[in-house]
Amino acid sequence: MSTTSQRLLPEVSTPPLAEAVPQDTMRFADLAADLHPTLIETITQDLGFDHMTPVQEATLHELLHNRVDCLAQAKTGTGKTVAFLLPAIQTLMNKRPTTKKKVSLLVISPTRELALQIAKEASSLLGRLPQYKVQWAIGGTNKDREERDILGGCDILIATPGRLKDHFGNPNVVELFSSLDTLVLDEADRLLDMGFAAELKAIISYLPNKEETKRQGMLFSATIADHVNKFAHLALSPGYKFISTIPAGELNTHEHVTQLLVTVPDFKDVLPATISTLRREVASTGINNFKAILFCPTAAQADWFAESISKASGLPTVSTLHARMSQSKRTNVTNAFRTASSAILIATDVVARGMDFPNVSTVVQINLPTDKESYIHRLGRTARAGRDGRGIFIIAEAESFFPKYRLKEIAFVPTEADISPQDTALVQQTAANSEMQGKAYQAWLGYYKAHLKALNWTPEQLVQHANRYAIDALCAGGVPELQKSTVGKMGLKGVRGLNVVANAPHVGRGGQANAPAGGVASSGPGSWKGGRRMPKPYSEPQEEPSYQHAGRTRRKDHQ
Structure with missing residues (x-):
């Protein structure tokens, strides 16, 4: 592992820089006028890539030589990570060293796994340049330690939107971006489809004015829908260049x-x-x-x-x-x-x-x-x-x-x-002996609640289907319990057929439980059972679809 990162990256198996490199494309050596010799040597000698992928050939000259802002349409697995990392690293190398390092490149990724994958590739490209530090900010890790590492030295930051927005609550972190050179949104369509538009707008609002700092912006996206085009105008400079690296007529x-x-x-x-x-x-x-x-x-x-x-x-x-x-x-x-x-x-x-x-x-x-x-x-x-x-x-x-x-x-x-x-x-034997019946029922109910209109179901019909699923598929032996607060969050208050129980006691700072009225805690999910706290209800994974409630769509954080 290179010393380019202060924290050891998890052992992420980095995929090849491209799944297939045609031999009729330009060579990386052809970029000698715009790309530092050390970077060319790293790619060709250390990483073993002589020719560019079509994505790299289509974008690198524009990004390096003309330093354009770019909306690039590119599929995953085509070498696009190198296409945005190389120009950003070259810009970083062109900067005069300052007494206090600040973030030069910010890459925003929709998922933790992709963020770590990008960080791994960045560290590989910086293998001969140990003076530059790569850090990452992702959910599911220790935020305080992450913040210390970022403040301790960070030239390149790879982040997921929710965690990065959390870090921007610290003015010292915001200050690190005062001279940002490059902003990259990878899988831009996925970021927006997952409901991160508000977080992305907030993050961009913390960054210095792009016209004043002359930072370079890049959006890479597999699809170019209307919402991607609209967001491009917010993240990129006017007159940005659109480059599609998907050949016309290529079958999806x-x-x-x-x-x-x-x-x-x-x-x-x-x-x-x-x-x-x-x-x-x-x-x-x-x-x-x-x-x-x-x-x-x-x-x-x-x-x-x-x-x-x-x-x-x-x-x-x-x-x-x-x-x-x-x-x-x-x-x-x-x-x-x-x-x-x-x-x-x-x-x-x-x-x-x-x-x-x-x-x-x-x-x-x-x-x-x-x-x-x-x-x-x-x-x-x-x-x-x-x-x-x-x-x-x-x-x-x-x-x-x-x-x-x-x-x-x-x-x-x-x-x-x-x-x-x-x-x-x-399946029936496994279900009868499973401890997941309540969770699976609740998740099924919450998921299909978001599809009522498409299914042409009423809330009552939804509950009927869910209850039958619990009994016939999950072998639950009855309708599983749901806490009152969970039912309210799902927008199913007052719907007949649900087995609603009192909310679980709240655990205070000292670990003491505040029992519900009457001093009796329910035995449903999230309740006290055998002297220990059971899992909280309504805590479906972060990447799952929104629940419909009170006429609004509430997105879950997909990190």
């Missing part, structure tokens, strides 16, 4: 990957159908060639599916990844799956974009995605770098409107679920 993943559509009668059938489908796919490809990502709507559902699928025989090793896990655990799971030749990763949208996992043969999506874009981005984890891939979409009959109307341009292959009695029995 969803247009050339075979996609199976498995529709089951009821929500309780989804998990057994998933196991049976995985068995069939493994039998077809061979277990040694089967590497799949299975996307679930919520963290609780990902854990619930993993609990059953890991017990099914004849399948590869199963792991889980979502934002409710500790950062160290997420890093370990990410690295293990990236290097595995055969495995199943059950995840939420925390890995739908930005993460490079080689040789993923199959993407399986369970139940409703948040939207069409989410479905397409998830599918993009397979069929990368010219390799083949396969998609499988498993839904209940009530969700059949989504592929029919929202994905009507996709030629799905209707496929029989073929649920085996053994897999149904496995």
Whole structure:
């Protein structure tokens, strides 16, 4: 590990600088007039890259020589990280040293994993320049220590929006950005789709005026929707250059990957159908060639599916990844799956974009995605770098409107679920012995609450479906309890059919509980049980979709 960072990066397996480097593009040596010899030597000799990727060829000259502000359309895994890091590092090297170092480059990333990935690549590019320091600011880590490290010396900061906004509460941190040279928003469309527009606007408001400081701005985005264009005008200087590095007429993943559509009668059938489908796919490809990502709507559902699928025989090793896990655990799971030749990763949208996992043969999506874009981005984890891939979409009959109307341009292959009695029995046995019934029920209820209009359900119908799911799919033996405050936050107050209990006692600073009126604490989720505090309710993972409440959309922090 280079000394370019004061903190040791977690052991993040850095993907190649590009998955495929064509030999008919420019060489990095061709940038000798604009790029420092040390950087060229690092890339060509230390990292072993002679030719640029098409993304790098299309952007580097403009960013280095003309120092334009740029909105670049580029897919993940095409070498875009180097495309924005090299010009920023060159700008940093061009600066005269000052007595007190300040942040020269700020990169904002939608997820922790992608932020650490970028930090790793930045440290690799600075391998021969140990005087420059790379730091990162991400959720799930010690904020105070992070702040000390940033204040102790930071030339390049890679950050997620929520944590960075928190740090800007300290004027000393804000001062470090007073002469910022480069601002990069990576996966800009994902940042905005995840509801970070307000945080990004607040962050930019803390930065010095871009016209006065002449800082360079770069937005890299896989898609250029209207909201990305609008935000570009806020983050970039007038007259910025748009560069698309996606060749005209190039097929998107969803247009050339075979996609199976498995529709089951009821929500309780989804998990057994998933196991049976995985068995069939493994039998077809061979277990040694089967590497799949299975996307679930919520963290609780990902854990619930993993609990059953890991017990099914004849399948590869199963792991889980979502934002409710500790950062160290997420890093370990990410690295293990990236290097595995055969495995199943059950995840939420925390890995739908930005993460490079080689040789993923199959993407399986369970139940409703948040939207069409989410479905397409998830599918993009397979069929990368010219390799083949396969998609499988498993839904209940009530969700059949989504592929029919929202994905009507996709030629799905209707496929029989073929649920085996053994897999149904496995799911039921696992459910009966699981401690996740309450969490899975609550997560299911909260997720589908956000899709009432699309499903054409009333709140009462939502509760009826959720209760049936709890009894038939989760084998809960009854309707799980929900605390009064949770019901209110979900916007379901007064809806019949819910099993509402008193709120759990509040734990004060000294660890003492303030018991609810009457001195009796409920035994539902988040309550006192056996003398210990049970998990709090309504704490779904940060990357999950918004809940609809009181006519407003409340986004969760996706870090």
